[in-house]
Amino acid sequence: MRTILVVGGGYAGFYAAWGLERKLRRDEARVIMVDPRPYMTYQPFLPEVLAGSVEARHAAVSQRRHLKKTTIISGTVVRIDHAARAVTIRPAEGPEYLLGYDVIVVTAGAVTRKLAVPGVADQAIGLKHVEEAVAIRDRLLTAFDRAATLPPGPRRRRLLTVTFVGGGFSGVEGFGELLSLAHALVRRYPELDPAELGFHLVEARDRILPEVSDKPGRWVVRSLEKRGAHVHLGAQVRSARDGHVVLSTGAEFDSDLIVWTAGNAANPMVHNHTDLPIDARGMLVVRADLRVGTADAPVPDAWGAGDDAAVPDLAAGDGRATVPNAQHAVRQGKLLARNLIADLRGRRTKEYFHRSLGTVATLGLGRGIFEWKFIVIKGFPAWLMHRGYHVLAVPSWERKVRVLLIWVAAALFGRDIVSLASVQHPRRAFVAGGEPEPVLATADRSGEG
Missing domain, CATH: 3.50.50.60 (FAD/NAD(P)-binding domain)
Structure with a gap:
């Protein structure tokens, strides 16, 4: 055999x-x-x-x-x-x-395309696997808890600053969804001011989402900026040492969370x-x-x-x-x-031929973009199309049903905002033996170790 x-x-x-x-x-x-x-x-x-x-x-x-x-x-x-x-x-x-x-x-x-940028290997998290997505979410939720205990100032702004490097589909969709989560979170923290949120999307080209045409791409940028995001086009990250991000445009800022989605290699x-x-x-x-x-x-x-x-x-x-x-x-x-x-079995094979069914992306809860040939749909209808397409595409009826139930629960009761970052260090509480757990240093919140 x-x-x-x-x-x-x-x-x-x-x-x-x-x-x-x-x-x-x-x-x-x-x-x-x-x-x-x-x-x-x-x-x-x-x-x-x-x-x-x-x-x-x-x-x-x-x-x-x-x-x-x-x-x-x-x-x-x-x-x-x-x-x-x-x-x-x-x-x-x-x-x-x-x-x-x-x-x-x-x-x-x-694999994720990496560049020899100082500090990136020590600070950034990718977005190709489930573990990375969970770590990013928990990092943001934990940052809000920590920021709420601090007075206004540079340390608090750093905790509330997120940087995504890469303006392709993975980067833009992740950026839009995390931005949506952050705006939902800040309403539950009266200690924090929404103006303190800093969300930066960095793209080396002069546009984002290369899979869509220029006009819809510009609309996505405007949509993100209206929600308070900073979109840096034609910019490259020169350094990210200790979370201090330096761009080729001269812009500099401190960022507690850096997500690297700069293409595939x-x-x-x-x-x-x-x-x-x-x-x-x-x-x-x-x-x-x-x-x-x-x-x-x-x-x-x-x-x-x-x-x-x-x-x-x-x-x-x-x-x-x-x-x-x-x-x-x-x-x-x-x-x-x-x-x-x-x-x-000695039969003829077929060649792969597939015309695109269109491009659809989520930009956060209730927001999306769809393009097929000359048809462009924006906002809530595009977001519904995104969800509908992917719940049909995910393998097995078991997964489809589970995802639908989660969406229904979220629509009825809102987002779950509990951070489980501690699961990345499961022995810390046991080793501490009831003593107060140490506050995680910035370099130790990557989910490693």
Whole structure:
């Protein structure tokens, strides 16, 4: 029986394994998936996890609950030797080992693009995983509690200042949702003045949301600024040492919370530790039918999809690759499963072709933007479209129902504003033995340690 190895359990990998499970005949092949996390993160819900509109666990889809026929290995593939049909796996526990396969599916995803900016590695939090979204939310809630005990001044302003670096979808949606949460919070703290809130969105380009056209993008900027935000376009972060943010425009301010969403970078394993072909950006070279290789030089028994693969965008017709988003990754994962099975059974494969269904983004509770061709919808209707689309798109009826119930509860009773930052240090109260717990220093509130 052939072994199909799926590297990575994100959108493309999860849907590829799910499709293989459903379509493979008994004893036709076995599927193994390797991923360091036991769940697939539904990333479009991360901004709502920030705001408390979606429970953290509801943005995570359990692999073992849904992939009942797949062997799941908790670990990371650190090297692919396709010539030998083997990978090196670094498991969650124990030494590295080799695992052989017959067919490989590379869906390892991308990583957050980091720049060598002083202080960022020590201060910033990313926004690609559920744990990061929870940490950001708890940091903001804890900052409000601490600020309410201080007199007006620089220390209080720093606690109430939030900086997002990166004006793509992840950054703008997270920024808008956290801004909405902050305005809801400040009404419950009579000690604080709403004017003390400082929300900064920093983008190196001269516009945000490159997936939408110029006019809607400018409207989003105006909308955020009307809510008290500071949008810095054409600006780069020069330094963030000790939370003191210095921009290339000359602006400087202290920020207790810095969120880094400045785009994606090639997966280091795909870029540096495989004999499969990659392009100049470090992305896997993939044909339109999702086989690895080119039309003239396909690589046998190797497939790829998702954010780590340069899949030709046939709908655009200009030689570009598909943009790295959930809309493409989900559909590529489903097609990859169908094509791989067709190849196993000697049938023809199909090329990936998908026209965009439009672009929709949340900008905070009751606010959104939708664009499809020449149609632009703003405000509350766009926000409803965003919620409707994603509750339909999240995998499994179980998750759909849970998310809907949370939204109904929030509409009836409002946001839950309890911080659980202490769970990031579960032994502190036990070790303290009833003594007053120390106030966390700025460098110790990252959720690490």
